Amino acid sequence: MKKSPTFRINPNFRLQSNYLHVAWYRVDAHTLQTEIAFAVPGRQVFNKNKGCLMMAEGDANALTFVYADITDWDNRSLQKWLREVLREYIFEQAALILPQKLHVLEQKHNLYAKGVCVKKLRSHILGQCSHDGMISLSPKILLLPEEYTDSVLLHEMAHLRFPHHRKSFWSFLSTLLGEDAKAQKLRMDVLMSRFYAYSAYLLK
Numbered sequence: 001m002k003k004s005p006t007f008r009i010n011p012n013f014r015l016q017s018n019y020l021h022v023a024w025y026r027v028d029a030h031t032l033q034t035e036i037a038f039a040v041p042g043r044q045v046f047n048k049n050k051g052c053l054m055m056a057e058g059d060a061n062a063l064t065f066v067y068a069d070i071t072d073w074d075n076r077s078l079q080k081w082l083r084e085v086l087r088e089y090i091f092e093q094a095a096l097i098l099p100q101k102l103h104v105l106e107q108k109h110n111l112y113a114k115g116v117c118v119k120k121l122r123s124h125i126l127g128q129c130s131h132d133g134m135i136s137l138s139p140k141i142l143l144l145p146e147e148y149t150d151s152v153l154l155h156e157m158a159h160l161r162f163p164h165h166r167k168s169f170w171s172f173l174s175t176l177l178g179e180d181a182k183a184q185k186l187r188m189d190v191l192m193s194r195f196y197a198y199s200a201y202l203l204k
Contacts, residue, residue, distance in 0.1 A: 032055065094139035137152075
C-alpha cells in the first residue's frame with residue numbers, strides 16, 4: 001500500500017492561502033517559560049517534553065506561534081500538537097469566511113441557497129449541494145488560491161439551478177465564472193493532485 005507523504009510543521013512551513021496567516025517567533029527558553037506562566041484567553045501551550053516549549057495565539061488576523069530556541073521539531077508529540085492547533089484555526093476561519101463569501105456571491109448572481117454550513121467532507125470532496133438547496137463546504141477550500149476558492153463556491157451554487165453535471169450545468173457555471181468552466185476544472189485538477197495530500201495531513 002502506498003504510504004501517505006509526511007509533512008513537517010516548523011517555521012519554514014507556510015499555509016498557501018489568502019485567508020490563513022501563520023507567524024513564527026523565536027525566543028530564548030527562559031523568556032518563553034516566563035511568558036507562559038501567565039494565563040491569557042485563547043493561548044495554547046505545549047510544554048510536555050524537555051526541548052519542546054511553545055505557545056500559540058490566534059485571532060482574526062493570524063495564528064502566531066512563539067517557540068523556544070531549543071525546540072526539537074522532530075518530536076512526535078509536538079508535531080501532533082501543532083497539527084491540532086492548525087486544524088482548529090483552519091476550521092474556525094473557514095466557519096467565518098466561507099459563509100460570508102458565499103453570501104456575497106449569492107447577492108452578486110441573485111442565486112440563493114437554503115442555507116450553508118462548513119464541515120468535514122469526504123477526502124476529495126470540497127463542496128456539496130443537496131436537492132433542497134443546502135450547501136456544505138469543506139474547510140479545505142480556504143487552503144486554495146482565491147481564484148479557486150470562488151470557483152468551488154460557484155460550482156455548488158450552479159447546482160441550485162442544475163442538480164447534475166450535464167451540458168446545461170457546465171454552460172451555466174461558465175456564465176457564473178466568466179470563463180470556460182471545464183477548462184478551469186482541468187487547471188484545478190492539476191493543482192488538486194498536490195493539494196489533497198497537503199490538506200489531508202492538516203485536516204485529517
